Amino acid sequence: xxxxxxxxxxxxxxxRIDRCPPPSKEGSKKRQNSKMRTARNGPEQxxxxxxxxxxxPRLVLVAVCLPLSxxxxxxxxxxxxRPPQRSSAAALREKSGSGGFLEGLFxxxxxxxxxxxVRTPEGFVTPEPKPLQISESADPxxxxxxxxxxxxxxGVGAFVLGWKIxxxxxKQPEDDxxxxxxxxxxxxxxxxxxxxxxxxGPFSIRDSSSxxxxxxxxxxxxxEYEASPFCKRVRExxxxxxxxxxxxxxxxxxxxxxxxxxxxxxxxxxxxYLYDPNTGEGLFESSDQIEYLxxxxxxxxxxxxxxxxxxxxTLEPFSVATSTLCAILLGMPGKAxxxxxxPDNEEMLxxxxxGNEASPFVRNVRETLGGLCLPHxxxxxxxxxxxxxxxxxxxxxxxxxxxxxxxxxxxxFESEEIVKYLEEVYTVS
Numbered sequence: 001x002x003x004x005x006x007x008x009x010x011x012x013x014x015x016r017i018d019r020c021p022p023p024s025k026e027g028s029k030k031r032q033n034s035k036m037r038t039a040r041n042g043p044e045q046x047x048x049x050x051x052x053x054x055x056x057p058r059l060v061l062v063a064v065c066l067p068l069s070x071x072x073x074x075x076x077x078x079x080x081x082r083p084p085q086r087s088s089a090a091a092l093r094e095k096s097g098s099g100g101f102l103e104g105l106f107x108x109x110x111x112x113x114x115x116x117x118v119r120t121p122e123g124f125v126t127p128e129p130k131p132l133q134i135s136e137s138a139d140p141x142x143x144x145x146x147x148x149x150x151x152x153x154x155g156v157g158a159f160v161l162g163w164k165i166x167x168x169x170x171k172q173p174e175d176d177x178x179x180x181x182x183x184x185x186x187x188x189x190x191x192x193x194x195x196x197x198x199x200x201g202p203f204s205i206r207d208s209s210s211x212x213x214x215x216x217x218x219x220x221x222x223x224e225y226e227a228s229p230f231c232k233r234v235r236e237x238x239x240x241x242x243x244x245x246x247x248x249x250x251x252x253x254x255x256x257x258x259x260x261x262x263x264x265x266x267x268x269x270x271x272x273y274l275y276d277p278n279t280g281e282g283l284f285e286s287s288d289q290i291e292y293l294x295x296x297x298x299x300x301x302x303x304x305x306x307x308x309x310x311x312x313x314t315l316e317p318f319s320v321a322t323s324t325l326c327a328i329l330l331g332m333p334g335k336a337x338x339x340x341x342x343p344d345n346e347e348m349l350x351x352x353x354x355g356n357e358a359s360p361f362v363r364n365v366r367e368t369l370g371g372l373c374l375p376h377x378x379x380x381x382x383x384x385x386x387x388x389x390x391x392x393x394x395x396x397x398x399x400x401x402x403x404x405x406x407x408x409x410x411x412x413f414e415s416e417e418i419v420k421y422l423e424e425v426y427t428v429s
Contacts, residue, residue: 116344120408121424129413131399138416146360149326153232156312157239157357160384161298162211162305170197170206196388196398209384211299213242216278219377220245223262223273225253226334226370229323230286231272232357233313237290239357239380240313241297242387246350246377249370255337256373257346287316330363334370340427341372348426350375352404354391356382361415362401368419372426 150158172193198205222238222245224231238245250259253271263269266282274289275282279296283289290313299305313319327333351369353376355362369376381387381400388398395402395411403418404411408425412418 115349115407116342116347118348118407118425120410121421124410124421124424126410126412127414127417129397129399131397142364143360145329146363149329149363150358150360152322152326152329153236153358154312154322155358157236158359158382159240160209160242160380160382161213161240161310162209163207163382163384164210166206166208168203168205170195170204172197193396194389194393196392207384208386209242211304213299214297216243216276216297218277221248221275221277222246223248223250223258223271223275225249225251225271226367227327227330227332228253228271228334229320229327232323232326233316233319234272234274234286234289234293235357235378236313236319237293238378239382240310241293242380242382242385243293243297244377244379244387246375247369248346248375249334249373251337251370251373252335258373258375287314290314330367333367336371337373338371338427342426342428345373345426346375348374349406350377351406352377352379354379354381354387354402354404355400356380356385358382359400364415365401365403365418365422368422372422374422374426 172195196206198207220238220243222231222234224235224247226232226249235247248258248261250256250262250269250271253259253269259269262271262273266273266284268284270284272286272289273282273284274292276292276296281292283292294310307314311318312322351374353362353365353369355365355378366378379387381391381398391402392398399413401415401418402411402413403421405421405425410421412421
């Protein structure tokens with residue numbers, strides 16, 4: 001789906017996506033599920049927060065309607081400007097080789113132009129992971145607000161679709177010293193765990209999903225920003241379906257190079273915008289994106305799960321109102337590009353962030369990535385996710401957030417330390 005060419009006069013690389021025009025009023029007739037609603041050409045927000053007026057006071061809405069307006073502009077004729085530059089999986093493989101986390105999840109694609117150079121901070125030491133602990137440098141008030149936001153959204157995104165507990169007395173297989181057992185999820189010769197389980201005293205809880213969720217061959221791309229309630233409900237759906245998606249931050253929908261890229265592609269600065277290179281579909285409208293994701297990457301047999309259980313996401317008035325309340329509570333994160341962000345951040349290889357939308361620890365990192373306009377592949381790790389096993393196989397433990405930076409080769413845990421690292425590497429002095 002991606003093709004690239006070299007601009008010799010400017011020394012830049014131009015990448016294009018085949019079959020990615022803006023959605024028409026009638027929508028695509030080639031959708032895999034003809035029952036889902038077609039993509040509309042109108043903007044995401046039809047009025048200035050009209051769907052929230054019954055829940056949020058009018059005066060509050062007036063104060064926030066401009067940042068939440070998704071940067072609406074009149075629809076224009078299809079543009080043929082520069083589309084997304086590269087897939088996150090290809091970028092990570094190009095930098096880190098076959099040992100990257102996303103190796104095996106997606107097929108190989110053509111290499112792209114080398115990104116700008118950045119260096120690891122002088123004297124940097126990878127922090128020791130401290131599971132279930134709040135670091136001394138953490139802001140207790142901020143953590144409390146993040147936790148309250150988790151409660152307001154009913155913990156959506158913390159569990160995979162079809163989540164179930166397999167056993168509360170899970171035991172790792174005995175280590176026989178055979179490294180080949182690692183391919184089957186058994187302990188390798190060093191005795192490290194290679195299967196995820198939550199150890200609580202005498203209990204070892206092993207969970208998974210009761211439904212089969214298909215995986216895309218290439219990662220999807222989502223143009224979004226943190227505070228948008230419409231973007232949030234799409235991100236939550238991505239977590240529910242255990243997908244890995246490349247996020248391209250567009251602060252306030254209007255700022256940053258990714259917003260310019262979106263406008264060149266579609267003639268609009270409306271987020272969220274979801275592009276699927278596996279089908280060539282590009283969609284505005286969060287409700288259409290949710291239906292598309294469920295139709296293409298949800299269980300093939302809809303009878304294997306209860307659709308009504310998705311109401312915190314699919315019931316638009318509730319999801320938008322509560323997500324708006326969370327955004328106000330957290331200070332409208334991602335509404336503007338940070339003035340100290342490096343001007344070439346959008347050209348970096350996409351970072352790899354393991355976590356889930358509901359985690360208050362992951363949110364701090366996501367807000368920083370969004371404000372710095374850093375592209376990042378979000379590897380969903382809700383409870384019951386198969387990605388938890390993949391992390392344990394790689395690191396011997398599970399803890400989120402976990403950051404893999406292909407631009408410097410750094411891999412690290414600990415939310416506050418990750419934020420400090422990003423600010424040292426990707427801001428101007």
